[in-house]
Structure formats: C-alpha cells, structure tokens
Amino acid sequence: MTVDTESPVxxxxxxxxxxxxxxxxxxxxxxxxxxxxxxxxxxxxxxxxWLSFDTFMTTDNMQNMAVSSAFLAVxxxxxxxxxxxxxxxxxxxxxxxxxxxxxxxxxxxxTAVALLLPLGVCALIGFVNGLLIARSRLAPFIVTLAxxxxxxxxxLAVTDEGSKTYLVDKGSFFATLGQGKLLGIGAPVWITVxxxxxxxxxxxRSRFGQYVYAVGGxxxxxxxxxxxxxxxxxxxxxxxxxCAGLAxxxxxxxxxxxxxxxxxxxxxxxxxxxxxxxxxLSGGFGFLSGSLVGVLLLKVIQNVxxxxxxxxxxxxxxxxxxxxxxVVVAQTWLGRRRRVL
Amino acid sequence: xxxxxxSGAPPVAGPAMLSVSGxxxxxxxxxxxxxxxxxxxAGEVHALIGENGAGKSTLIKVLTGVYKAxxxxxxxxxxxxxxxxxxxxQHAGISTIYQEVNLVPLMSVARNLFLGREPRxxxxxxxxxxMHREAQEALRGLGVRVDVxxxxxxxxxxxxxxxxxxxxxSVDARVVIMDEPTSSLEPREVATLFGVIRMLRGRGIAVxxxxxxxxxxxxxxxxxxxxxxxxxxxxGPIAELDRLRLVALxxxxxxxxxxxxxxxxxxxxHDTEAQPVLEATGLTVRHQLDGVSLTIxxxxxxxLGGLLGSGRSxxxxxxxxALPPDSGRVVIAGVPVRTGSTPAAIRAGVxxxxxxxxxxxxxxxxxxxxxxALAALPGLSRFGLVDEARIDRVVDTFMKRLRIKASGPHQKxxxxxxxxxxxxxxxxxxxMNPKVLLLDxxxxxxxxxxxxxxxxxxxxxxxxxxGVLLISSxxxxxxxxxDRVVVLKDGAVVExxxxxxxxxxxxxxxxxxxxxxxxxxxxxxxxxxx
Numbered sequence: 001m002t003v004d005t006e007s008p009v010x011x012x013x014x015x016x017x018x019x020x021x022x023x024x025x026x027x028x029x030x031x032x033x034x035x036x037x038x039x040x041x042x043x044x045x046x047x048x049x050w051l052s053f054d055t056f057m058t059t060d061n062m063q064n065m066a067v068s069s070a071f072l073a074v075x076x077x078x079x080x081x082x083x084x085x086x087x088x089x090x091x092x093x094x095x096x097x098x099x100x101x102x103x104x105x106x107x108x109x110x111t112a113v114a115l116l117l118p119l120g121v122c123a124l125i126g127f128v129n130g131l132l133i134a135r136s137r138l139a140p141f142i143v144t145l146a147x148x149x150x151x152x153x154x155x156l157a158v159t160d161e162g163s164k165t166y167l168v169d170k171g172s173f174f175a176t177l178g179q180g181k182l183l184g185i186g187a188p189v190w191i192t193v194x195x196x197x198x199x200x201x202x203x204x205r206s207r208f209g210q211y212v213y214a215v216g217g218x219x220x221x222x223x224x225x226x227x228x229x230x231x232x233x234x235x236x237x238x239x240x241x242x243c244a245g246l247a248x249x250x251x252x253x254x255x256x257x258x259x260x261x262x263x264x265x266x267x268x269x270x271x272x273x274x275x276x277x278x279x280x281l282s283g284g285f286g287f288l289s290g291s292l293v294g295v296l297l298l299k300v301i302q303n304v305x306x307x308x309x310x311x312x313x314x315x316x317x318x319x320x321x322x323x324x325x326x327v328v329v330a331q332t333w334l335g336r337r338r339r340v341l
Numbered sequence: 342x343x344x345x346x347x348s349g350a351p352p353v354a355g356p357a358m359l360s361v362s363g364x365x366x367x368x369x370x371x372x373x374x375x376x377x378x379x380x381x382x383a384g385e386v387h388a389l390i391g392e393n394g395a396g397k398s399t400l401i402k403v404l405t406g407v408y409k410a411x412x413x414x415x416x417x418x419x420x421x422x423x424x425x426x427x428x429x430x431q432h433a434g435i436s437t438i439y440q441e442v443n444l445v446p447l448m449s450v451a452r453n454l455f456l457g458r459e460p461r462x463x464x465x466x467x468x469x470x471x472m473h474r475e476a477q478e479a480l481r482g483l484g485v486r487v488d489v490x491x492x493x494x495x496x497x498x499x500x501x502x503x504x505x506x507x508x509x510x511s512v513d514a515r516v517v518i519m520d521e522p523t524s525s526l527e528p529r530e531v532a533t534l535f536g537v538i539r540m541l542r543g544r545g546i547a548v549x550x551x552x553x554x555x556x557x558x559x560x561x562x563x564x565x566x567x568x569x570x571x572x573x574x575x576x577g578p579i580a581e582l583d584r585l586r587l588v589a590l591x592x593x594x595x596x597x598x599x600x601x602x603x604x605x606x607x608x609x610x611h612d613t614e615a616q617p618v619l620e621a622t623g624l625t626v627r628h629q630l631d632g633v634s635l636t637i638x639x640x641x642x643x644x645l646g647g648l649l650g651s652g653r654s655x656x657x658x659x660x661x662x663a664l665p666p667d668s669g670r671v672v673i674a675g676v677p678v679r680t681g682s683t684p685a686a687i688r689a690g691v692x693x694x695x696x697x698x699x700x701x702x703x704x705x706x707x708x709x710x711x712x713x714a715l716a717a718l719p720g721l722s723r724f725g726l727v728d729e730a731r732i733d734r735v736v737d738t739f740m741k742r743l744r745i746k747a748s749g750p751h752q753k754x755x756x757x758x759x760x761x762x763x764x765x766x767x768x769x770x771x772x773m774n775p776k777v778l779l780l781d782x783x784x785x786x787x788x789x790x791x792x793x794x795x796x797x798x799x800x801x802x803x804x805x806x807x808g809v810l811l812i813s814s815x816x817x818x819x820x821x822x823x824d825r826v827v828v829l830k831d832g833a834v835v836e837x838x839x840x841x842x843x844x845x846x847x848x849x850x851x852x853x854x855x856x857x858x859x860x861x862x863x864x865x866x867x868x869x870x871x
Contacts, residue, residue, distance in 0.1 A: 205466040207459055210448075214456055217445035224443045225508075226428045226457045284447040 030334040037330065038277050038293045045300050053307045063186060065299050067254065070188040071096070071247045073295045075270045076277075077199050078126075078243030080291045081236040083274050084203070086216040086283025087140040089237060090267045091129060091147035092244035095122045097263035098155045099248025103174070104166035104258025105158065111174040114253075118245040125151060126241020130234030144237075148267065159260050168256045178253025188250045195243075200288045212236060216283025272324045273298055281328075297323075355383030357416070358547040359404060359435065359516045364413035366399055373399040375571040376413070381516060381547040386538055388558045388579060389551045391568035392591050392649050392814060397551055400568065401520055404549070405437050406430035418515065436514035438505050440521040446494035451476035453493050454508050479507045484533045498525040506537060517541055518549045523557060524650075525628055535561050553650035554831060555584055555853065569593050584853035591648070592816060592849065615639050616675070618808040619691075619777045621660050624669035629655045631833040632669070637777060637808035642799065644823030645812045646848050652832035653812045654696055657779040660810070661693035662686035674776055687716070690776035694766055694783055696812075702766045705755030709747050710736045712754045712765050717772040739768035743798060760791020767798065777808045784818060796822060816845055828852060 049056040075092050082089045099118035107114035125147055132143045159165070168175050180187040203209040211232040214222040223229050252258045277294030279286025301319055360380035366373045374396045381387045391397045402408040403415065406424030414421050417433060424430040427437075444453045451469075452459075454476045462468035476489040485503045487496060493504065502525055509517055519538075523531050538561050541548050550562055558565065558579060565579040567590045575582070575590050582590075617636040624633040630652050637643045645653045658664035660671055665681030672678065673689040686693075695702050704712055714732045736750050743764045747757055754765055763783060770778065780799065784792040799822060803809050813819045819826060826843050828836040828851040836851040838844075 201466065205469075207457070207461070207465075207467065210452055210456055210459060210467070213448055213452075214445045217447040218443075221443040221445055222456075224427055224437075224439070225445075225453075226431050228428075284445065 033330075033334055036278075037334075038290055038297060038327075042293050042297045042300065045297060045304070049300060049304050049307070053304070055307060056303070059184075061303065063184075065296075065303055066189045067186040069295050069299045070186070070192040071251045071254075072266065072269055072273065072299070073192050073292055074195060074243050074247035074250070075266060076273045076291045076295050077195060077288060078236075078240030079267075079270045079274050080277075080279055080286055080288050081199075081203065081212055082140075082240045083271070083279050083281060084212050084216045084283060084286045085233055085236050086219070087133065087233065087236065088144065088271065088281075089126075089129070089240045090141065090144040091125065091151060092240060092270055093263040093266035093268075094148045094151035094155065095125060095241055095244035095263075096248040096251070096266050097260060098122065098151045098158075099245035100252035100255075100262060101155055101158055101166065101248075101258035101260055102245075103249035103252040104168050107166075107168045107172060107174045107252075111172060111177075114168075114172075114174040115246075115249060118249045119242055122245025122248070123238050123242040126244075127234065127238040129241065130237030133237060134230035134233035140237075155260055159258075165260070166258045168253060168258075170256055174253050175256055176253075178250055178255070186254075188254060191250065196288055196292055203288055208232070208235065213284060216280075216285075218284070269298060269320075272320065276324065276327045355385065355545060355547075356419075357381070358383045358418060359549075360416045361400070361403070361410070362414050362416070364400070364403065364410055364415070366396075366403060366408060366411040372571050374403070374411070377568070377571070377573045379566055379573055379576070381549050382564075383515070383547050384542050384545045385564055386542055386548040386550055386562045388562035388565040389549055389568065390553070390558065390565065390587075390591060395568040395591075396571040397568055398520075399571075401437075401518060401549075401551065404430070405435060405518060431512070434513060434515040435518065436509040436512055436516070437518045438502070438509050438520065438522050440524055444493055444501060444505060444508075447492055449490050450480070450487060450493050450496065450504055451489040453504060454479065454489070454511070458512070479511055480504065483507055483537065484529075499527050499530045502526060503530060503533070506534065510537060510541060514546060516547045516549065518551075520551045521553070521650075522550075523552065523554065531557070553648055555587065555648075556831075558587075559584070567591055585849060588648070588849050588853040617672075618674050619660070619810075620670075620672040621656075622670045622672075624656065624659045624666045624671075626655060626659060626664060626666050626832075629664075629832055630659060630666065630669075631831070633659075633829065633832070633834055635810075635827050635834070635837075637810060639776075639806045639808050640803050641825070642803050642809040642811055642823050644819045644826040644843075645810060645829060646819055646826045646838075646852065647829035648852055649814075650831075651829040651852075653829055654781055655832070656829065657693055657781050657810060657812060660686070660777075661691050661779055663693065687773060690774070691779065692770035692773055692775035692777070693779040694763075694770060694781060696781040696785070702769075703754055703762050705753065707754060708751045709740070709745065709754055709757070709765055710750035713739055713768045713772055716769050735772050736768075739771060743768050743771075744794065758787070758791060760787035760795065763787055763791070763795060764798070767795075771802075775807065777810070778802060779810045779812075781812045782814065783811070784813070784815065816848070820845055820848065830854075 055061060075096060079089055079092060099122050102118040102121055103114045106117040129143050129147050132138050133140050170179075177187050177191070182190055203212065211222070211227050214225070214227050215229050215232050219229060248263065251262065273294035274286070274291045275281055275294070276297060277286070277290025277292070279290060298320055301323065305315055305319060357380045362378050364374050364377040364379070377396065377400060379389075379400065389397055389400065399408065403410050406427045406429055409423065409425075415423065417435070422433070424433070445456070448456070451473050455472050459467045460471045460475065462471075473489050480487065480489065480503070483503050483506060485500050485507075487500060493501060496504070502522065506522070522534060526534060538548055538550070550558070552558060562579050565575070565577065565582060565587070566573050567575040567587070569591065570593070615638050618639045619637040621636070622634045624630050633652065633656050635643065635656075645656060647653050655664055659666045659669070659680070662678075662681055662683040662685055669680065670677060671680055671686070673691060676689065678689040678691070679685040704715070707715075710732065713736050717735065733750075739745070740747070740750065745764045745768065746761050754762055757765065767783075783799065784795050787795065796818065799809060799811065811819065811822050813822070820843055823843060826838045826848060827834055828838065828848065830852060835854065838847055838851070
C-alpha cells in the first residue's frame with residue numbers, strides 16, 4: 001500500500017504521520033509568537049506607561065522595580081526548571097518567607113550562617129519534595145502543597161507565631177548583599193542577572209538541561225532512552241527550594257529584617273511569570289529568558305496600577321489574573337497550531 | 342525478492358550473545374511464558390513470531406529489563422544476568438526499537454539522537470556544532486535528510502522511526518531488538534531498514550526481529566523462533582521452513598489435519614440470495630487498510646481471517662465508524678453511511694462488539710440493567726427522562742433471550758463471568774435493533790461452556806436475519822461459524838473462501854501465500870495491536 005503524496009485527497013486522520021519535513025509557515029509564526037509574545041507585550045507596556053506617567057521612567061522607580069523583580073525572578077528561575085519537567089512547586093512562597101526569617105536570624109552569627117542556613121534548609125525541603133515526587137510517585141501538587149503548609153509551620157515556630165522579628169545589622173556584609181549598589185544598580189539585581197546567565201547555560205547547554213527537557217517532553221521515552229528520570233526530578237525540586245531560600249535571604253538583606261508575612265501567594269506569581277514567559281505548563285518546552293520577561297511584565301503592571309493611585313491595589317491581582325488567563329488561552333491556541341499540545 | 346531463499350548470505354552462526362533457558366513468567370491468572378529457550382547469536386537476524394498472547398512481548402520485556410524473569414536464566418555474552426531496569430540492559434549493549442516511537446517530540450532531532458551521550462567540550466558543556474554535524478551524518482547514512490535542529494515532532498512517523506533506529510545503532514550495541522519496526526514505514530524506508538539490519542549482521546551484532554509480516558521475515562531473517570501459548574514451539578533456519586508450515590506453527594494447527602466436525606456449536610449455512618445489508622468498498626486507512634471490500638447479506642455470517650496485524654479489527658472499526666478511513670464507502674441496507682462517525686454508523690444499524698471487553702465495552706461498576714440500557718438510552722427516554730418501565734421490558738427480554746446468568750438485573754456486571762459479560766455487551770447492542778453485527782473476538786477469554794453458548798447465539802442471530810461479521814483467532818470458530826471467510830493479509834483482502842472452500846487448509850494457504858509477482862512493495866499494514 002503506497003500513499004501517493006501528490007494525491008489531491010490528503011488523508012485526514014494522519015496529521016501526525018503526514019507532516020512535511022519541516023514546519024509550515026504558520027507553525028513557525030506561532031512558535032515565534034509563543035517565544036517572544038511576552039517580550040513584545042513587555043515593550044508595549046513599558047512604552048505605554050512611559051507615555052502615560054511622568055513618574056514611571058524615573059531612576060528611583062526603575063531601581064525599585066528592578067530590585068523587587070529580582071526576588072520574584074530568582075524564585076521563577078527554579079520554578080522554570082520544575083515546570084519544564086512537567087511539575088509544579090507550590091512550596092516556594094513559604095520557603096521564600098522561611099528563607100528570609102532564617103537569614104535574618106542567622107545574620108547575627110555572620111554572613112556565612114545568614115546565607116548557608118536558609119539555603120540549606122530550603123534546599124533540603126525541596127530535596128524531600130523531589131524524593132516524594134520522583135521516588136514515591138506522588139503528585140507534585142499535593143507534595144508541594146504539604147510543604148507549603150509545613151514550611152509556614154516551621155516559620156511560625158521560629159518566630160514565636162510571628163511575634164518576633166529578627167533584624168539584620170545594617171553594617172554587616174550580609175546587608176550589603178541586599179542594599180549595596182554597583183554602578184547605581186542594586187546588588188540583588190546583579191546577583192539575579194548572574195544566576196539567570198548561569199541557569200540558562202545549564203538549561204540549554206548541559207546534559208542535565210537536556211534531561212530536564214526530556215523528562216518533561218516524554219517521561220516514558222526518556223526513561224527508555226536511559227535518562228535518570230527520578231534523579232532529574234529530585235534535582236529540579238531541590239533547585240527550586242534553593243532558589244526560593246536564596247530569594248528570601250536576599251529579600252531579608254534588602255529589608256534588613258525577616259518579615260514573616262511575606263511570600264504568601266508568591267508561588268502563584270512565580271508560576272504566572274513562568275507561564276507568561278512561554279513555558280508550557282505541560283512540560284518539555286520553555287526557557288529562562290521568557291520567565292525573566294514574565295516577571296518584569298507582572299511587576300510593570302503592578303507598578304502602573306500603583307501609579308494610577310486611585311485604583312485599589314487589590315485590582316493588581318485582578319489585572320494579573322486576567323492577564324494570565326489571556327496568556328494561557330493564547331498559548332494553548334498557539335500550541336495547537338503548532339500541534340504540540 | 343525471492344521469498345523463500347531468505348537473506349542471501351548464509352547465516353554465520355556466531356557465539357550466543359543473548360539467550361534464555363527455561364524462562365517462565367506468570368501474571369495473575371496468566372502463564373505468559375512457560376519454559377522458553379531462545380538464543381540470539383552474534384551476526385544473526387533472529388525472527389521472533391507468534392500470535393496474540395503467544396508471549397512475544399513478555400519475552401522482549403524480560404530481555405530488555407522491563408520485566409524480571411520469573412523462572413529460568415538470562416545469559417548475555419556468556420554470563421548470567423539480571424537486568425533490573427531498561428537502562429542497565431542498554432548500558433550492557435542491548436538496544437531496542439519499539440513499535441511506538443519512543444522519543445521526545447518537542448526536542449530537536451539531534452538532541453533526541455544524542456540524549457544522554459552528547460558530545461561535550463570545554464567546561465562539560467554540550468558541543469552543539471559537533472552534535473549537529475554528527476547527527477546529520479548519522480541520519481544521512483540512513484537516507485534521512487532533515488534539519489536536525491528542528492523539533493522531532495515535525496518529522497513524519499517513518500522518519501522518526503529512522504531517528505530511533507539511528508539512535509539504537511549508534512550506541513555500541515551488541516544486540517538490537519526491533520519490535521515491529523516497519524509498521525509505520527514507507528517501502529523506501531523499509532528497504533533502508535533492511536540495509537541497516539544487514540549491515541548490523543555483518544558487524545557481528547545479534548538482531549532480534551519481531552514482525553507479523555511474513556514477507557519481511559523471509560527477506561531479512563536467518564533464524565526463526567515461533568512462540569505459541571507461552572512456549573517456543575519451533576526454532577530453526579527460516580529458509581528451511583516454508584510459509585505454510587510457519588503459519589501452521591503459529592496457529593497451532595497441523596497441515597492436512599483431519600478436522601472433526603461439530604467441535605463448535607455453529608449449525609452451519611445461512612446462505613441467502615437477499616440483497617447485501619452491508620457493502621463496504623475500498624476501505625483504506627494509511628498503514629492499516631488497503632482497499633478492503635466486503636459484503637454481508639442478511640442472515641449471513643462472514644468471517645474475517647488473517648494473522649495478527651492483518652487488519653481485521655481495523656476493518657471492523659472502519660465499518661463501525663471508529664476508525665476514519667482515508668477513502669472507501671460503507672453502504673448499509675442500500676443507504677450510504679458517513680464514514681468515520683460512530684453515531685452515524687449506529688443510527689444506520691451497525692453494532693460493533695469490540696475486542697477488548699474491559700477497555701472498550703463493559704462498565705463493571707454498573708448493573709446488568711444499566712449496562713444493557715447504556716447505548717439504547719436515547720431511544721428509551723422521552724423528553725430527556727428515562728422511561729423506566731420500557732427499560733425493564735427490554736432488559737428482561739434480552740436477559741432471557743441471551744440466557745444471561747446473573748442474580749438479577751441489578752447485579753454489577755463486574756461480578757459476572759467473562760461469558761456473561763460478553764452476553765451483556767451483546768444485549769446492549771441488540772437493544773439497538775442493529776442490521777449488522779460486527780463481532781471482534783466474541784469468545785476470547787471466556788470458558789468453554791459460555792463459548793458454546795455465545796456461538797449458538799451468533800447462529801440464532803443470523804437466523805433472525807442479522808448480517809454478522811465474525812473476527813476470531815480461533816480457527817475452528819471461524820471456519821465452522823462462517824458461511825464465507827474473507828482473508829486479509831497486510832491490510833488487504835487476499836482471498837475469499839465460500840462454501841466448501843471454507844476449510845482450515847485453504848485458509849492457512851491463503852494466509853501463507855507469497856505475495857504475487859507484481860506486488861513488489863513490501864507490506865505496509867500493521868498497527869493491529871491486539
């Protein structure tokens with residue numbers, strides 16, 4: 001049975017079998033839109049804000065936005081790895097807060113403790129998440145939800161139910177990590193940029209990065225091709241915990257205190273940023289630069305709403321939510337055109 | 342292509358690379374492998390064949406580390422091994438190409454090809470330039486010209502299969518297992534694949550080749566092992582085994598076996614002169630069916646014969662609208678039916694009793710009554726409300742008529758025996774007043790007594806004027822139950838046996854027949870994953 005490819009009647013049910021070698025033009029356009037849509041939107045949003053508000057493009061406002069974006073961006077970095085494997089990590093908001101408090105508490109014993117303690121604890125929690133997900137095959141949603149609650153509990157225990165606030169000595173080196181400036185740009189921003197460059201190299205150019213994509217793209221096939229699936233999954237959750245803890249610590253250094261109420265809902269912000277940035281929630285496709293753009297876009301929208309002033313800040317969430325819905329719809333649509341979903 | 346002379350080069354029997362002895366494997370209720378001996382030698386292409394449930398896939402899975410051996414021993418390169426995971430088997434040098442392409446569609450062709458063994462340069466980072474160049478070269482060697490940086494999913498399935506092949510042979514494999522590698526390949530790609538297989542054999546690699554396509558086996562294999570009911574019933578050079586004998590071994594029949602009449606409960610002939618109730622013409626599904634035509638008259642039982650993968654289930658599904666054909670027509674009682682639509686087929690009076698009761702038919706948690714009424718519900722309700730009294734009448738009628746043994750209409754179907762479950766399914770479709778009944782393996786997995794009853798029922802239904810299409814791997818059932826047998830091979834009708842010609846001997850000869858001289862294209866059917 002040979003199929004004449006010149007035949008005017010193309011088989012209808014063999015979409016996957018009958019594709020030409022190479023994508024069609026509309027598929028490539030869709031791919032481009034999926035990869036760079038967030039960036040285009042960001043540029044438009046920034047231009048619109050610049051033209052509408054005199055206070056938007058000021059050095060102060062820019063610096064504030066950059067620094068407050070930095071913490072979310074670090075969390076989103078770890079989240080991108082997790083989502084590319086097809087998972088989700090809901091614990092990062094709690095770990096962010098826990099990391100901040102542990103860092104502030106640890107800062108009285110020096111910078112090393114202030115960094116290593118939150119990083120160690122949060123990475124350990126992420127590692128346990130990873131083990132439960134990869135080895136015990138539990139659903140990431142439930143495991144990390146449990147970690148969200150558990151980490152909040154630890155946080156409350158450390159701070160006497162939130163009544164105690166640990167301060168960071170403003171003169172310490174640790175405080176410089178949050179408050180210092182280089183070339184007029186805050187230290188957290190520099191650290192974040194460095195982490196994203198390193199993260200992008202790992203994701204795109206290392207063997208581990210290939211495993212991350214393979215696990216998210218087709219877990220069974222990856223296992224059959226010899227990818228250490230469980231190890232890869234454990235690693236991405238550990239990385240996500242580590243990133244959340246680091247972001248919390250940097251935030252504490254910036255604020256000069258460990259604030260317990262921070263970070264709630266941050267997991268959802270991070271997930272939104274990653275998805276807005278073009279990473280598929282179903283896994284197997286995504287990139288760090290997109291997540292960074294997603295973070296900036298969310299922060300610009302927040303900033304604009306603050307600039308309007310007359311709008312209740314609660315509307316921030318309405319706008320962010322609506323925006324996310326639009327992005328997910330657009331992504332699904334583009335993905336179907338590219339036949340990846 | 343000379344079918345029986347085999348591979349050209351005489352098989353050079355090298356040392357045993359991968360072998361099992363006394364291998365046994367049981368699953369709850371099933372003895373999948375029972376004392377199997379099998380040896381794949383270096384520089385040999387070893388065909389592994391068998392019908393449904395013969396144990397092929399179980400054996401492959403034990404060899405590749407997916408399953409652990411129950412009893413017996415697996416030896417690899419001279420020493421006893423126990424692979425705990427597929428990864429261990431791979432590292433040891435056993436490469437497998439699966440029927441379903443097992444790659445990552447969103448990743449690029451090159452990344453798929455090199456996943457886990459990417460060429461690395463400074464700092465341990467992947468050297469993409471080298472990787473792309475090497476991927477391009479490896480694929481060019483297999484006649485595939487693609488941009489290796491594009492995602493794999495942009496390739497056709499055949500090309501994807503070639504990528505899997507390139508991956509399997511570019512690792513230093515010493516054993517390559519191919520499970521139905523040609524089921525989605527075009528003839529040109531099949532030729533390339535055979536070239537690669539011969540190249541592997543020349544390099545002293547042991548190739549284990551699983552396929553249902555006899556032509557392919559004779560073209561490329563040296564040795565054949567036939568599995569049946571979990572046992573290896575024959576091993577030997579394929580050139581010394583003629584096709585008819587091979588088919589007989591697979592089916593477990595003796596050629597010229599004098600068949601006793603009356604082993605089944607079929608009464609025999611329903612030949613009628615009436616107008617066909619079903620006319621299917623030129624049903625074609627890419628890689629699966631090639632212009633299948635058949636007619637069924639009211640009161641007639643038409644059997645579909647052929648090996649696993651010959652397109653029997655696909656034919657039934659295409660008629661019932663469950664498999665949209667690329668071309669072809671289905672006419673029921675003189676009225677054309679829109680193909681590819683199950684509702685349209687059901688409305689026209691076609692009922693399909695699917696092969697896999699559990700997955701495709703029965704709802705075990707629901708009662709007998711609910712299961713029977715399920716499909717007929719729209720016809721039994723008024724203004725969206727279910728007419729309980731009518732359902733009771735219908736259910737009662739069919740439970741009596743089909744002699745369904747249940748404590749009552751409210752017993753859960755999951756608690757019934759296989760035979761009674763099958764009857765419940767039959768009742769469900771009969772409640773729709775069908776004109777044509779398509780039965781795919783109606784008696785598989787049910788006990789002897791129930792089997793006889795179902796066979797008797799099929800007869801009665803035909804007597805009542807239904808047109809019946811019967812698919813069965815049970816030769817006796819097929820031959821005694823059918824008034825005519827349409828023989829399929831590689832997705833095409835190769836012969837139609839009528840009246841006295843419906844015999845086991847004729848059927849096996851039809852299945853085993855070498856391709857006609859003009860049909861030089863290798864078979865491209867398959868996908869019958871039953």
